[in-house]
Amino acid sequence: MNCCGLLNAEKEPVPLKSVEVELEVRDHVATVVSTLNYENKEDKPLEAVFVFPLPGDAAVCHFSAKIGQTEIVAEVKEKQKAREEYDDALSSGQQAFLLEESDQSPDIFSLSVGSLRPGESASIRLEYVTELAVQADEGLRFCLPAVLNPRYQPRGSEDVCIQVTSVPASLVPYSLSFSARVSSPRPVSKVESNCPLDALQYLNTEQTQATVKLVGGHKFDRDVELLIYYKDAHQPTAVVEAGQASAKPGSLMGDPVVMLSLYPEFPQAVMSSVASCGEFVFLLDRSGSMDGSRIKSARETLLLLLKSLPMGCYFNIYSFGSSYEHIFPKSVEYSQKTMEEALKKIEEMGADLGGTEILEPLKHIYSQPCIPSQPRQLFVFTDGDVGNTKEVIHLVRKNSGSHRCFSFGIGEGASSALINGLAKEGGGHAQFITDTDRMQPKVMQSLRFALQPAVMDISVKWDLPKGVSVTALSPPITALFQGQRSLVYAQLTGQSSEAAEGCVTVKYSLAGHPSQNQLHFSLKPAEDTGLPVHRLAARTLIGSLEMEERESRGEQEEGVKKKVVELSVQSGVSSAFTAFIAVNKGDGEVLQGPLVVRNVPTPRMMACCMPMPQYRKSFSPVVQLNSYRRPQSKVSESSLPKQPPRDPLLQLVSLQKASGCWVLDPALAAALGKTSRKVEKSKPASVNQEVWGTILALIWLHGFKMDAQEEWELLAMKAVSWLRAQNAPCVTECVEAGNALLGFNVQKDALGI
Template sequence: KMNCCGLLTAQKEPVPLKSVEVELEVRDHVATVVSTLNYENKEDKPLEAVFVFPLPGDAAVCHFSATIGQTQIVAEVKEKQEAREEYDDALSSGQQAFLLEESEQSPDIFSLSVGSLPPGESASIRLEYVTELAVQADDGLRFCLPAVLNPRYQPQGASVQVTSVPASLVPYSLSFSARVSSPRPVSKVESNCSLDPLQYLNPEQTQATVKLAAGHKFDRDVELLIYYKDAHQPTAVVEAGQASAKPGTLMGDPVVMMSLYPEFPQAVMSSVASCGEFVFLLDRSGSMGQENRIGSARNTLLLLLKSLPMGCYFNIYSFGSSYQHIFPKSVEYSQKTMEEALKTVEEMGADLGGTEILNPLEHIYSQPCIPNQPRQLFVFTDGEVGNTKEVISLVKKNSGSHRCFSFGIGEGASSALINGLAKEGGGHAQFITGTDRMQPKVMQSLRFALQPAVVDISVTWDLPKGVSVTVLSPPITALFQGQRSLIYAQLTGESSKAAEGCVTVKYSLAGHPSQNQLHFSLKPAEDTGLTVHRLAARTLICSLEMEEKERRGEQDEGVKKKVVEVSVQSGVSSVFTAFIAVNKGDGEAVQGPLVRRNVPTSSECRGDRALVGSDWRINLTYMFLMAGTAPKQTPRDPLLQLVSLQKASGCWVLDPALAASLGKTSEEVENLKLASEVWATILALIWLHGFKVDAQDEWQLLAMKAVSWLRAQNATCVTECVEAGNALLGCNVQKDVLGL
């Protein structure tokens, strides 16, 4: 039985959501989102309801209010237990109340309890959050508005209770508008949904608005990609503290947000590592059968395996309710092991049930590392995982021995999981939705994985006398060429208006010490509201929550107390706090003793109302999606056809299959004067450059490998081969373009 995600009564009946209005304000790379959800109780009795919804994983929820009839109630952040008791007490004394809390399993799921909505009454709920926008492979900034909660697979058997919505059941309308402003011109905004044209608000084109075209049914995630001219400039934004807060506190002091883009020396970047242990972990749960995600993943593994350098080690794991690996432990990359792996990959279907990622990860980490072969883990999943925090914790615990690159496949992949894996694993995260080809994004991550690891990263601050700094972000553990690193810091003390500070990032790359510097003015920016403070508070809360999780055995109440304190002071939610709003009617306090109700553990229920929290008890069942394996012999795209014929060493062999993939007969490609493997390899390279230059980021690494192989042959006939190859294929690709 499929049921709506959204507002449900205690009897699990959906409450009609009439409409959703979303206003997005993007300043440079920070988004503030205001969502208004309008409901109506059409029943003849008062109802109590629970609303469960997804948010971006790193969002800081900073405002929550409800309007019923003419009354507006604004929620406050309180310690979770206290908030739940206040909610129960309000209901038992006949008042309306609202409770908003973060799931304990996954920071991108929130549940909202709406208590006592009278018959015929409408409620309008306003929710505001801020979030950083991630930089994509093509420098676009990605904003995603999750539409529905995918079913998340809960490990350990029985209590699988999550929710999903088929598109046809989403009856409400969505209006969505965005305003973008940046110091740099906005070059374009793209989306997976149809947009009205971008409207510029000023001649410099640094401010623009954009709206979803009318008639959008909110049946899928809305993704926006925002592009600026010269996106890679380091910037610093200083935001003034809140006038009403005490100086010396997080909200009372100015906070600075730094975005750094390290530039590495060209000499280091041009050399690609020829070692590493590459472990690929592929999701084969039933839901990977949708939109042929599994087929796309198989093609991607083909490109990855062909692009690996000779001399490295590799293994491929796949998982669902159970897991499998191709080799008992990572093996050296050779023609034999590559062929064996590809044969197994070809037979992989979306046929392993649920999404249990913890066991294969534990198995991978239990294998000893190979000396001088840095471990690089690539995780492909549609992210329908219930125990997100546990998984991320495990990756963090092993972050010293590997880098983790993650790929969220399909709509609704949990951003908390995908971003968390990469962040704690010192790697890089990519999201691949319906229409995107997976390959370019994955190959970009492979290029990052082949970049030498940056070590000994340190950040030093040079500030005027009388100003001290408290860094709120965790230490930077990974840097990649052209990737952004964000740092939040609190500035305490007085400085003159014209003062400036400087931040220096030092690191060592392939044995060379390097540094990047950024000078910035301490004068606060105009009217940024408290966005930066809230993001900084969220960053601090996340690192404290991580710390609390690691120390859990030691009864460390201190860290939890600090989280609650930061959360209450900043008005940003955390796992230990909740937003509570009570409509006190005529403003008088409730008389008489309050009824205390302790919140039971996840195995019990809370009165007749399900407790959303440790196991999101929304009693709906997980639907196993149709698991289909693709037919074995689907006609391959010509590029993949050619790639599949390349040898592990980088060369191609002259045979009928190569001729066919180049669109020629065996007789046409035969050339008796020329050394056959050199000739075949040059033909393949000319074809790639001549016909597939638009997909160059997908085949660049395997072409480099082919060129290295050719150079090692010291062949004398290269010029002749290139001329003959161009003539045969009808191309005009010069020798130097090929890299020869």
């Protein structure tokens, strides 16, 4: 077996020596500066090719290289022109550097370091800006991706142009130094990470500025995730950023740009009601890379989801790998019978369907007619090793009028472009679940969003002083959720006085009632910011145009492409149709002899090895992704390990009926930790067994499992609704008897009955 990754003829590792990353977070905008240090230890000129992941919505805005004392700054050019310039430079003996986005997925970049002389070092500086997403617990998530899992290519698809070479994570031959500076108008309450951090250092008494570092000597063998928490994080804000002095007034870079962060607050009366209808379609990844704890966690999550669905809704469960399956031919009404049938099938699900072909099951789901008065809600669970990301997102966008899509990226290396793109184009919400997280709380939060009344007729109205006009740069808002942030970018043209104010009003209809949220903001622009807001606005506009280009044909398509290239060059932000190119035109000696091509390995989190891929025949950086399939093997039933005992919470939940009640039987008594005789004996005489069983289950949940309330809250609400509908006598007496039996003191009001 050959270990994949870059090894030279003497089996020595690659020339990437170290990676330094400086992160600056201002409120919820992150500017990331990465420095990659290379050294050629060989006796021949070397070309290194490093393929690496970035956040899918990052705006790459600076790229430069320093060799000795010479620094060369890259320019953004049309992609084919940049590739030709790179090849020409190399063939004429000059040094050159090329950075380009993958044609298939906007979160994969390849960096070609053209011709390092023997013994020579080069320092590459790469800068990008990105928005930080709000998590379920109100933390802002920053992820520095290290793991680039091989992206699975659908059968029959054309080869993708990026060559991923990867090594076992423990053998990554370069280290990472990482430091972050955080500032916000509100105090920074804490910063957490999946990697060891030095203590948080506050820079002022208000605690609105702080720095934090990774503990030294960190091997860059896994994603680095930071969670940043502010006090009162849900405040709407507006940032107006001055334009670039050298750019033409009236252009995107020359005018001020405003970024609004809106947090809609909905009336409590609306939020406490839960929809009693909907078509819920769950799409589960069962490819080989989901094996182990991931598929187990997904099965447990589906149990909680099914128990939490409202009576009267419809549902179906699809699973996919190289092929796909569905439990029912079409969505069925939710009942005790259909729920039991689905749960039985879920128990049998393993990570045994091969590759990751998500496009075909999505097409099948969208080909099913929608059910009248049952809005479709799609939940997608995947570890995101997909090669045709842009095609998948495009399909979701095409069907965005008929459904909402909630997406979950499972484990390290999940494609941020895929997970965020599905939710953004599907008007839903994205969550990332690393292998240390419990999946259930995040998924149940998304189900709560899905059960919120859909917000309709969203419009954004600007009220600005005379002489100032506004051009929206963001696509129209299509989804609003309680407490979740919506970002809006707009260009401001014209002059206003220093003290001038603007106002923006978001109007929408919620559960049939007109509602609005308003934000007043100062028009005085912030100077010397490094233009992160302009670059994010440009990236947003480029993203919309790239989608438009995929939907247009012929001359129109060329026109949109031209617009993207112009905007990308003007703003200095990368796109699908441009690349960064830097050529060292100094008067150094011309390189002699053929170049040796080296692929720099990216860490992977799999314990398998693959053959070293063949690279390319010419200098142009053709990139190809390896497909990965887990070999199938037959295992006899007797050799399978015995199932471990189920978690007590899941044991209790599994006994709940679709209607929301629990039946008093030996299994319920065992889940409550009591004998059947004791449970039966404690029952007040006038109460039926289902009411008694349901009240006991609710007391147990409140008494034992308050730390996991977000996981069982919805199914408990369903149980309470069922109890109210029974008009049962002696509820107070039941609660007292239940507390006495289980040893708690849970109040009737706390149970909601």
